Amino acid sequence: MRFHALDSWRGVAALLVLFFHLSADGAFYAFPPVRHGGLSVPFFFVLSGFVITHAYGARLAGGGEARRFVVRRIGRLYPLHIVTLGALVALELVKWALVKIGVPSGQPPFVGANGIGSLIANVFLLQAIIPLPDYSWNGPSWSISVEFYTCLLFGAVAVACRGRTIVPAVLLVVAAGAALVMLELYHPDWHETQFKGLASCICGFFAGHIVYRIFHSLRGRQLPYATLFEVAAVFLIAGLYWFAPLDGFSSILVFALVVLVFAFDGGAVSRVLAGQPWALLGKVSYSLYLLHFVLLSVLGGVVRAAQSVLHVPLYRDVGGVPLMDFGPPGTMDVLALAYAGSVIGLAVLSYRWIELPGQRLFERFARPNPISPARPVEAPVA
Numbered sequence: 001m002r003f004h005a006l007d008s009w010r011g012v013a014a015l016l017v018l019f020f021h022l023s024a025d026g027a028f029y030a031f032p033p034v035r036h037g038g039l040s041v042p043f044f045f046v047l048s049g050f051v052i053t054h055a056y057g058a059r060l061a062g063g064g065e066a067r068r069f070v071v072r073r074i075g076r077l078y079p080l081h082i083v084t085l086g087a088l089v090a091l092e093l094v095k096w097a098l099v100k101i102g103v104p105s106g107q108p109p110f111v112g113a114n115g116i117g118s119l120i121a122n123v124f125l126l127q128a129i130i131p132l133p134d135y136s137w138n139g140p141s142w143s144i145s146v147e148f149y150t151c152l153l154f155g156a157v158a159v160a161c162r163g164r165t166i167v168p169a170v171l172l173v174v175a176a177g178a179a180l181v182m183l184e185l186y187h188p189d190w191h192e193t194q195f196k197g198l199a200s201c202i203c204g205f206f207a208g209h210i211v212y213r214i215f216h217s218l219r220g221r222q223l224p225y226a227t228l229f230e231v232a233a234v235f236l237i238a239g240l241y242w243f244a245p246l247d248g249f250s251s252i253l254v255f256a257l258v259v260l261v262f263a264f265d266g267g268a269v270s271r272v273l274a275g276q277p278w279a280l281l282g283k284v285s286y287s288l289y290l291l292h293f294v295l296l297s298v299l300g301g302v303v304r305a306a307q308s309v310l311h312v313p314l315y316r317d318v319g320g321v322p323l324m325d326f327g328p329p330g331t332m333d334v335l336a337l338a339y340a341g342s343v344i345g346l347a348v349l350s351y352r353w354i355e356l357p358g359q360r361l362f363e364r365f366a367r368p369n370p371i372s373p374a375r376p377v378e379a380p381v382a
Helices: 004-020 037-061 066-100 116-123 139-161 166-186 192-217 226-243 249-263 268-273 278-283 285-310 331-366
Strands: 315-318 321-324
Touching (some): 004 249, 004 268, 004 278, 037 066, 037 226, 037 249, 066 331, 139 166, 139 192, 226 249, 226 268, 249 268, 278 285, 285 315
């Protein structure tokens, strides 16, 4: 069973993150849903909890799938993570070479957030677990860090409780939600790499697990007035991204409701989302999420180097934030579209040549019997 609408929503959310991180002054930058694009991350957590429960919950409850579950999660998350991390290390080496010949490029190479210590943490997906004082290397990968270890927690709970996971899931949502609220109240300046992201992931993931259990209990039934509920959910999402009245724990509850509505794939909005290009965005969403920061690092390095060599200001301060701003009006929006198109193109290639081969490789390690036929990679993949 594939949840087509939810898969496409994941792609749309990844696209908002992609624009959210582009520091180029223009219409895309000023668009409210883009400025609040960070809300996509708790949505990813809720969706992961839902989809992973669907794919693995019953198997883990049987007690014999724990090793296979862990290996498959590594195969799903790690290959692309290590490739993008390697690309960013290569960029730091290029930066080091440029500094050696007298071309400054912003922050010196291999210092601060991109130091050797944080590199080791990133290799082991610990960059939001240790914790670190700032985002490091491939900045968005902090969410991959907390999701991986939350998946291990989910696997342990599912195996230990033999499928009776509702009570521990509710307790984890309440505990992690309370921790998240406390962090928001008393440490609003902390980054997601300082426990806040882990609390958000545990809360969102297990909220998604609970949503799946509710959905599963209703499975086989049609959602009454499905299109009406879906349109209402779209307005709810639009209002959340446009005005950002809620954050943290509150936004997780909203996303849990939205995931439940679209899990049924029963309305007109779901039928639209099942088509192209939304389905393509959903399929390559993980590559979109991890690759866009690599491309941004290349773009930022080129612009800073050009600014230094040409002695022309290519950045300007906008509300305390340095944004790229050069060329005639509209240039930055053209740049935004070219950037998005480039990331999508790279994501399609990455999905084919990195994600799928990586999953197939780890699938071989996951087999209980090396001579048994390979099982297909689950769909949808969280």
